[in-house]
Amino acid sequence: MGNDRLIAAATAVTRPPAPCLRPYLRLLWAWAPEGGAARRPGAREHVLPTGGMHLVFRLSGPPLRLFGSAADARGQTFGHAIVGGARSAFYLRDVSVATRSVGAQLQPGAARMLLGAPEGALAGAHTPLEALWGRSAADAALAQLHAAADPEAQLALFERLLARRLATSLNAGLHGLHPAVAASLDAVDRGDANIGTLVARSGYSHRRFIALFRGDTGLAPKEYARVRRFDRALSLAGEARRHDWAEIALAAGYSDQAHLSREFSALAGMGPQAWRERGAPSPRHVPAAGQIRSRR
Template identity: 65%
Template sequence: MQLTRPPAHHLRPFVRLLWASTPDDAPTPQPGAREHVLPTGGMHLVFRLGGPPLRLFRDDADAQGFTVGYAMVGGTRPAFFVRDVSVETPSVGVMLQPGAARALLGAPEGALADCHTPLDALWGADAGFALEQLHGAGSLAAQLAVVEALLTARLALRALHGLHPAVAHALAGLSGGSVIGELVKHSGYSHRRFIALFRGMTGLAPKQYTRMLRFDRVLSQFALEPHQPWVELALQAGYSDQAHFNRDFLAIAGMSPQAYRRAAPTASRHVPMRAPSHRSNLSKT
């Protein structure tokens, strides 16, 4: 069971989406189960309300992995990560808008990119207080109301600056198909300074962000037309040819397009994978 909705109006410059989920029945453990989590191009704040703490793996061959905790920030990243899904857990999550991390988390996107950060490293004791409040909420809707109140309180503590105008213009331009060089020229900044501004606000360089937009268009269209040939999906999304598409897909998803289709994920960015057979150290962390 999952509830997804946009945030309250005052949070929309900072929050793209709120969600809460819980297993429909008592979950059956599946020892060793894991999945590739494909990037969204955004930053996520997640609270796990049951089961074990989040366990991640450095790659598909990592049998031991490492734990992150029950409240964490998933930074913007250009490629997949691997996580343990052996036990389904109730969770609450927030997908942030570009430029929102400093206001809500106390650190810029660039400092949190490409990794998972325990929330207590950013919020201190407030991270534990947030988990307590969410555990006390009686329904998915109540959990979303709690997390909205927590984020509203965080905003009240900080001076708000929003997106840098050059980055805001670039994000709109890239979504509309503008060329990066034209956006740099329009910004009035040097190429190096423009990239630094963009990365600081989004966690990705402009070329990485553009690549994520193309990848997102492919996944969105694939979800609507799962039997359409990959080459057609790739050309529609803006790839120059199938070889270009195959290279990007492998780099971002950690698998080929054909392997992705065979996996048939029920959620487009959560792809079930087999765990490595050598798991003798898995329970020691």
């Protein structure tokens, strides 16, 4: 596979997409729990924001169920093929049954090409895929993925499905990122650029630039930069758990530890120490208070 090296651990497979899809996808993954669908009644987890979108097919277990708050006992279900829009705070999901799944993390500007709607129309929410592809296409994709023999085969099939949709969009003359957004995205992602400067460089009015950026990412520039800075802090904390929070805060771009702590509470629904004490296997999928550890 050359540079497309598979990274496999047990029944989890994660890899970059084929070269033709890399401008549109960050990552492909497949997950199958060992020993079947273990049940943990009432288990929930906080899914923390990354600034990006994802497309997921759940291949076993119940449909995705999300909760509006810790006090929400009923929740809302979204089906087995779901698009998760860009968010600026965590959401709470049911993980009482471990499920098999295959999915992709999308690059900014990819939603229009692969899903048929811009990021701005899907932000802050989960959308059943059938609402975007139509029920027939979504059901057909689910059936094909169900029939694949193993996670590697599922990813190969999933990749082909997305490549075909991309080819159709390109043939129809559709485009991904707007040039003004593409030119500013790295700087906004790093959080080291003044929005006014980016607006001036774009040649558009402030209102038009914000609208273009939100349309292609789902978030306004400052909001996007805020979430990406938080994601940098999560990566640092996950890779170097012995580092103190003051060091992590400065390395991620916060003014001090108190600033990071406030952002943690706002974006993750818990403070930094609570996040660390929960011992989550993934820094962005954290057991809710009182819950045991969980995985996709």
